[in-house]
Amino acid sequence: MDEIKKELFAYVKENTFKETDSLQSDTMIFVEGIFDSMGFALLLDYLETKFEISADDSDLVEENFESIDALADFITRKNPALV
Numbered sequence: 071m072d073e074i075k076k077e078l079f080a081y082v083k084e085n086t087f088k089e090t091d092s093l094q095s096d097t098m099i100f101v102e103g104i105f106d107s108m109g110f111a112l113l114l115d116y117l118e119t120k121f122e123i124s125a126d127d128s129d130l131v132e133e134n135f136e137s138i139d140a141l142a143d144f145i146t147r148k149n150p151a152l153v
Contacts, residue, residue, distance in 0.1 A: 074121070074142045074152060081116055082138070085109065095138040110135065117141070123148035 075095060083090045086104045099105050105113060113135070117123060123145060134144040146153050 071142050071146060074145055075138055078138045078141050098136050100136060117145065121145045121149055121152060
């Protein structure tokens with residue numbers, strides 16, 4: 071899962087206009103304004119492409135996307151082969 075988190079950190083840092091020096095794995099990326107709704111749409115596309123997952127409508131809840139930790143957990147649940 072560490073490799074997944076590294077990939078996610080890199081993606082977040084490259085795709086936000088907000089300062090990310092203090093970004094931690096538990097930072098609330100939407101609450102902190104790192105991503106907005108457009109950022110979410112792009113993030114979802116990235117996740118589906120990069121990690122070969124498909125998000126169902128029932129997956130589109132804040133708990134799955136609120137932080138790097140939550141994203142990594144979501145990815146490994148959707149594609150256990152990545153663990």
